[in-house]
Amino acid sequence: MSLRRILHLVLTSFIGQGVSVITQLLIPPFFLHFYGNGVEVYGEWIALSASISYLGTLNYGIQTYANNETTILYNRGEVEASKAVQSSALRLMLSLIALFMTVGSAVFLMPVAEWLNLKHVSSRDASLTIYLLIVQMAVYMLFALLASSYMVVGKLPRGAHIGNLQRLCMVLALSIAIWMRASFPVLALVQLVTLTLFLLLLTIDLYRTAPILVPSLRYGSWKQVLAIVKPSGHFMLIAFASFLTWQGPVLLIQKVLGSGTVGVFALVRVVFQMSRQILSVASMAVGQDITLLVGQRNWIQLRRLYELSERVVLFLIPVVSIGSLMMCPFLFTVWLHKRTLYEPTLCLLMAITSAVLGIKEHKTQFQSSSNEHEELSIIAVTGYSVMLLASIFTMKAFGLVGFMCTWLAWEIIQTGLILRLNRRLFPAGLHVSMMPIARLALFLFVAFGLVVWPSYREVHWPLSTVVGISVLVTAVMGTVAYFSFDLSEVRSVVESKVRRKLVPNP
Structure with missing residues (x-):
């Protein structure tokens, strides 16, 4: 038990929670102030965001199991096995991303506004918003996997700091868009663009500071992909329970x-x-x-x-x-x-x-x-x-x-x-x-x-x-x-x- 490591993570987490507080302090009052019927518009934005949040369960399951296992193997000196787990997890994640981005396009054929009882956004804009949020979730899955991999070499706070900066920039960009009374699709696009830019910056930082953490598909195997499906699946269930909670x-x-x-x-x-x-x-x-x-x-x-x-x-x-x-x-x-x-x-x-x-x-x-x-x-x-x-x-x-x-x-x-x-x-x-x-x-x-x-x-x-x-x-x-x-x-x-x-x- 390392008190120094715990306190470092406490500091990093406090910074992250500070970003969350900024999000919660800015976004709701901006909706209430800059849109007519602000409470209802905010409620509809929350409902649209919630409708795709279950996809985050895929990310949580793979990311959590893979990083726990990779960290344990790497710190036991089993570097090749550690890289194999990371690579197999990446294969599984890319397959799932391709699947739900393809299937997600069916949202354009669905009466989303009617299903969610929306009154302040058209069905077309509601469908486009949901699809952009789906793409954003796909990009975030890769971003989160790479950011949390810093734990393997004992530099988890570094990945957390990059994640905190990404969230802060996204909040500020979203606040400006709300201030300009942008439509829901534009709000979703602003979030997607910000996240994509930070995924590129994160990849560059990994190459520069910890090249061993840069994932490669050549280490893993499809047999190992199947082996991690069950433990990852249970983590996905936990994340799905979180979706049911919130x-x-x-x-x-x-x-x-x-x-x-x-x-x-x-x-x-x-x-x-x-x-x-x-x-x-x-x-x-x-x-x-x-x-x-x-x-x-x-x-x-x-x-x-x-x-x-x-x-x-x-x-x-x-x-x-x-x-x-x-x-x-x-x-x-x-x-x-x-x-x-x-x-x-x-x-x-x-x-x-x-x-x-x-x-x-x-x-x-x-x-x-x-x-x-x-x-x-x-x-x-x-x-x-x-x-x-x-x-x-x-x-x-x-x-x-x-x-x-x-x-x-x-x-x-x-x-x-x-x-x-x-x-x-x-x-x-x-x-x-x-x-x-x-x-x-x-x-x-x-x-x-x-x-x-x-x-x-x-x-x-x-x-x-x-x-x-x-x-x-x-x-x-x-x-x-x-x-x-x-x-x-x-x-x-x-x-x-x-x-x-x-x-x-x-």
Whole structure:
């Protein structure tokens, strides 16, 4: 377990999350300000984007398995085997790209606008937009495979920095296009051109800094392509479950409740996604070390990493989720200039769901980074499919609140199942304790119970009062959580590592 490597990835992830925050701060208000019926137009753009996001499951599956396996083999000294896995993964990816780009052209024969209940874009423009987004996804698959391959030689932050710069430039270009009130096809084309330019720059950088990472089709074989289909396929299922989590609800809400409700749901979700990115950084930063420790079969250090990272995440969960809930009226007023969008019940349910997601995402990291993901993929896809099916009935009965309750119920059940998978990851005698999670559940039950009343009352409070109470509540939650989850040991570990770096060994 390397603290320096983890902290470097934390810094890189924070930069990446900063780019995501910029995206979320710029794009929604630009849609609302520069287009007539801005909330509905934004909802339709989200629905069109969501309609092809499932293609990203192909990228995630191949990329994740191939880079995990390549890294393990390369660091064991098996360079030829490592190159063979990379080359076979590239063959598989290129085949899939050719397939779905060809099949994707059928979108021009489909009544997309009618299927998605679109009112502000023609069927022709909707089809063209979707196809350009499909091509963009194809280019991104190659970009992501190359950018993440830096992990093989221990330079993962370099690839992440290039990816962050690409996303920032894309956001700025898209913002300018929205400011000019461009049509949906033009918005999609702007994203595609920006991504293509950065794919060329990334390839040049690989040739210059790490030539061994430049993929070549001559190392792999079609037999090996077939061998990686199954493990990659399970990663694809996990990514497809992510599509069902984030894009599936958008499409379902668009169909059942309309684009206006999609816009409100997406905006509220963005608020909690921005804040929960802090939790994502803490969880993703340990991914590379998990892979290395599993490869070394160093179970004692792996459990140590599990316990220390868990304390950090459990400390952050109430601070982030409750702090975001209390700040919602301020954020909707300053960010969107639409305080009326603040609905206490919806935001409260989203805050609780966000807290549960924070736990789940940390635990999922240990399964995916160790390639022990097959059972997880089946649980996730099956569960989210059932959740969406049940949501049709709960939405018709209770509207958006019905969907939120259904989503929350499944996330609680799924988190419990993943905790059982985590326990099986370690050999007998090294099982992890469930007590920290039980302590967090009690903590959240009490904490959310205490903030229910102010979360409803702050609709009528001045913004200065909202901010003041929010800061006070967040500070109190942070102080109590620090001692509840014993972060003093994490602090001691960090301090000792830093001290050894600063003080030379005599």
